[in-house]
Structures are given as C-alpha cells and as structure tokens.
Amino acid sequence: MQKLLLISVITFTSCLSQTQEQAPDILPGAYQLESYLPLIKDKKVGLTVNHSSLIGTKHLTDTLQSQQINIVKVFTPEHGFTGTLSDGEKVEYDSSEASFELVSLYGKNKKPTEAQLANIEVMIFDIQDVGARFYTYISTMHYVMEACAENDIQVIILDRPNPNGSYVDGPVLDTAYRSFVGMHPIPIIHGMTVGELAQMINSEGWLANGIKVDLSVIKIKNWSHSQIYSLPVNPSPNLPNDLSISLYPSLCLFEGTIMSVGRGTEHPFQQIGHPEYPDTMHYFIPTPNEGAKWPPYEDQKCFGRSWVGQSPQYSFSLQPLIKAYQQMGKDDFFNDYFKRLAGTNLLQKQIEEGQTEAQIRQSWEPALLEFKLSRKKYLLYE
Structure with a gap:
C-alpha cells in the first residue's frame, strides 16, 4: 500500500x-x-x-x-x-x-x-x-x-x-x-x-x-x-476549484458538442472554446496534462468564453450553450453524446428550433415538479 x-x-x-x-x-x-x-x-x-x-x-x-x-x-x-x-x-x-x-x-x-x-x-x-x-x-x-x-x-x-x-x-x-x-x-x-x-x-x-x-x-x-x-479536496482531475464545480452542471453539456470545456488547461470547466469560434477576445491552447491525456483540439488555439476569476455560480443556465450554438452556426454542433448528457432528445431539438431558455424550461417544469415532490421523502438535511 x-x-x-x-x-x-x-x-x-x-x-x-x-x-x-x-x-x-x-x-x-x-x-x-x-x-x-x-x-x-x-x-x-x-x-x-x-x-x-x-x-x-x-x-x-x-x-x-x-x-x-x-x-x-x-x-x-x-x-x-x-x-x-x-x-x-x-x-x-x-x-x-x-x-x-x-x-x-x-x-x-x-x-x-x-x-x-x-x-x-x-x-x-x-x-x-x-x-x-x-x-x-x-x-x-x-x-x-x-x-x-x-x-x-x-x-x-x-x-x-x-x-x-x-x-x-x-x-x-x-x-x-x-x-x-x-x-x-x-x-x-x-x-x-x-x-x-x-x-x-x-x-x-x-x-x-x-x-x-x-x-x-x-x-x-x-x-x-x-x-x-x-x-477540501478536488473531486476529480478537471474540477479543481469551487468555480468549476459550480459551473460543471451547465458546462458539462458542452461535452456533447464540438466545443472544448478547457480540458488540458489550468482552467477546465471554467471556459469554453473552439478553433473556429467567431469571438476571438478570449482563447486557450489545450495541451496534455495529468487529468487530460487526450484533450480535444490539442495544441490548437481555441477562441471562446471564460468565467475564470468570477465567484462560484450555484445555478443552472442554458444561456452559454444557446449562445455558442447560435454563434457557431454549424449543423454538426451537437453529437450523439449530447442526448445522453441531457437525458432527453428534446433539448437539442429545442435549441436548434431557436427556443428561448424560458420556453425550454416550461417544457421540463412538470416532470421537475414531480421529482421535487418525490425527493422530499428522502431528504436527511432540511
């Protein structure tokens, strides 16, 4: 041992x-x-x-x-x-x-x-x-x-x-x-x-x-x-701090797209990018490291968006995903993995149809409410 x-x-x-x-x-x-x-x-x-x-x-x-x-x-x-x-x-x-x-x-x-x-x-x-x-x-x-x-x-x-x-x-x-x-x-x-x-x-x-x-x-x-x-300890190699942990639920959906979430950098799950992203104000270059031996777009300059330096954001948002899809304008933006991450085939269709986040949220609200009611029986900490 x-x-x-x-x-x-x-x-x-x-x-x-x-x-x-x-x-x-x-x-x-x-x-x-x-x-x-x-x-x-x-x-x-x-x-x-x-x-x-x-x-x-x-x-x-x-x-x-x-x-x-x-x-x-x-x-x-x-x-x-x-x-x-x-x-x-x-x-x-x-x-x-x-x-x-x-x-x-x-x-x-x-x-x-x-x-x-x-x-x-x-x-x-x-x-x-x-x-x-x-x-x-x-x-x-x-x-x-x-x-x-x-x-x-x-x-x-x-x-x-x-x-x-x-x-x-x-x-x-x-x-x-x-x-x-x-x-x-x-x-x-x-x-x-x-x-x-x-x-x-x-x-x-x-x-x-x-x-x-x-x-x-x-x-x-x-x-x-x-x-x-x-x-008190990083839960996995690519969640190095509170900010990445708080952004993870929103940004992990990008793993089912052509975008990088910053694996192979010092700030994974705190930035998104792609070599062809039209907004070039922010960029990063993925290289292999201990937690990402095969990062997407290795050694390529990826332009995109960064949250580095911000306070943790304990909320879920589709806005980064919707904006990136609209800016990239690519038919192959999503891959088959996206449906498994989303847990549904509806979310991709809604984004491709141009629905707003508010409209998308309305569609999942009934099932979400049912889950919340069921969840109450198992809570140990009020």
Missing part, C-alpha cells in the same frame, strides 16, 4: 493547500466513527472509495486499519484510487503493492461480480459527489448497491455534503436515454447527497428487478442544503 498512499498524500496535501478552509463543525459521515465502527467490527469489509475518502487529511483505509478493521477489498470509480486519471482512462492496479486487493469499477467492469464480492460481509461507500446526474460516481454507487443486494451484503453510505445541493434544476432523464452518465429519472441537478439519493434509488425500485439492499446512511453533522460547501 506504500506507493499508493504516498501518491494519495501528495494529492491531498496539494489540494488542501489550494482550497478554502472548511468550517470545523461540518462533519461528513466518515467522521462519525462511533456510528459505524460497531456495524463493521469483526466483519470482512469491502470499501468503495477514492482519494476523496478522507477523515481530515487521513484516508479512510488508514483510519479503519488503525482500528483493526478487516478490509479485504477496495473498489474504485472513474479516475482511480488517487483521483488523477483522465476521463475515460483505463484503470489498472498491481495489488501486490497493497495490503488488500484493488478493483476498478470503471470501463468494462462497472458492476462488482459475485466473485469479486466473495468473502465480503459489509460494503462501505465513501466518495465525494458534486450533485450532477452525469457525474459517474453515483452510477458506480448504483451498481455497488445492486450487486450487494444480489449477494446479501449490507451497504453503509458515509454521507458527504453536496456542493451543488442548494437547488434542483434541469430536465428529468427520459429512461430511453439511460446510460452510465445518467441512470435514474432525476434532473441534471438533483439537489441530494449520495446518502439521500441512495435511499431514493433503493426505495423507488430503481435497482435491477426492483431488488432492495440492506442500506444504512451515516449522516453529516451540522450541514443543511442551504449551506454552500467548499470541498
């Missing part, structure tokens, strides 16, 4: 030094040791974790091992255990470096197999989410819950604040467009923590064949949905 933990500590230290210090009274579920250690004592434990699974600056694996908890296997989501791998990059581990087996749940192996779950009696899920439907950590959580339900394994969610948890917005997913970047009939910004969403997934029968998992949620202390939460 030495090599992995060394990488992790370096990552944690650099991230902590770059982010705003948190109020000490907001304590994620992982901090509530007294609530979950009795549930896992003398049991064979599996963990679904990554670099964000921290108690202070110490990783959850280290904390549990110091408490003589028997960790038999660790599962990791997209971006790997250290959270540094590029989007779409294959995750491979040499388990001889660790005191337990490491298994990637990204790529072809998204759902734990029966063999991979053998000898596990309880599974802990502790990963920092950002509250957007297409952020794949919640899809990994779904498959972990489903596999554990099928194998009679208890799941414990160590809950963490949702930095975009103060509002709910966007079109609700049409299940005809269900994919790994959108598995549930929820809006783009669902306004729930992973613990709240896990309860909804379980109770609404969204797991395969309506199966239910034995689920426990260890709550956050001293946090509510109205509180803005600055993450």
